[in-house]
Amino acid sequence: MIWRVASYIYQEISNVLLSKSIERMRKRLKRTKGICSCSSPRCINHSTFNWYEQDLWTYIARFLDGRSLVMLGATNKWFNSVIMQDCIWKFTCLRDLQVPDPCHVAFSWSKLYASVVDGSHSFIFRQQEKHIDWMRIGAFSFDSEVAFLSQRMSASVKIPKQENIDDMLQSYGSCLLRKIKTGIWIADLQLVRCPVCDQEKCEGTMQMLDARHIELFLNQGFQDGSWDYELVGSHEIKKKVRGAYGAIFDFKYLTSKSTAGKTLFST
Structure with missing residues (x-):
């Protein structure tokens, strides 16, 4: 019984002390200044992605087919100036035809590539x-x-x-x-x-x-x-083969x- 009374008195005293502590904390918070935003200068983001990076798109163009290159070049003037570089069409032409570099050509590689893939054949002209x-x-x-x-x-x-x-x-x-x-x-x-x-x-x-x-x-x-074709030789096989x-x-x-x-x- 004595233990219960002592425990009850201790609990009441603790509650009184806790309420007084909370009250003092509230008064102190009222006197202090509110939370303010940071006034230091903002950090500049130096890693902003640049969509118009010529070296990047020149590299990407190596993985595109001719149709995709034309579509990309038609996006705007900047892309057109990048895609129409002769080095891009040279790489595309040699890659698609799977032939070695001939070192010298008389026409631009974009025109050469177009003449190969536009459906032209010898009998269109003759x-x-x-x-x-x-x-x-x-x-x-x-x-x-x-x-x-x-x-x-x-x-x-x-x-x-x-x-x-x-x-x-x-x-x-x-x-x-x-x-x-x-x-x-x-x-x-x-x-x-x-x-x-x-x-x-x-x-x-x-x-x-x-x-x-x-x-x-x-x-x-x-x-x-x-220019016309010239017959330089002929050979006819008459038997069945x-x-x-x-x-x-x-x-x-x-x-x-x-x-x-x-x-x-x-x-």
Whole structure:
């Protein structure tokens, strides 16, 4: 009983002391000044992202295809000035065609790229009435000015020694073609109307391996018709065959010891 009374008295005294402490704290807070905002100068953010950073967008452009580059260049004048840099279109063209750098070209890379992807083909400029359809095969590069053309792909293929193209074609079904323009070449497969076939089972169509230099369509002489094709040789196979083959090789690599296919070609 005594313990309970002492505990009760202690609790009452504690409550009185606590209430007095709270009252003194309230009075002290009323006398003190309220909380004020910091008056020191604001910190300047030096890491603000700059959307118009030329080096950044030049790097990003390396990962975009031609269509995306055109869309980005049409955004505003600043993007157009960045995207139209020739180095960007050169990288895009070489990347998409998977060919080495030819070092020198006569036209801007943006025009060269456009001539490759805009759907143009040889029969747009010549003999449109003979053309039916076409497809892109790919691109390749010429480092030398001599090409080896062959209608066979077998171990018996030999590089001819004659200088006359017709003689080479008749003897080997292949020939050497000189004065080839070095650089990038585009290969297409053309489906055209057969001009000479009179066989009953013939569907009246003919497939053609079409190879052209990447700069051809941009030359004014080709566009206005002052340049024309010249037949340098022909070879006709009259017997029936299972299939037709056509191949174009850079002669430099056929004669090089490091790149020549010894099992396919011999001199």
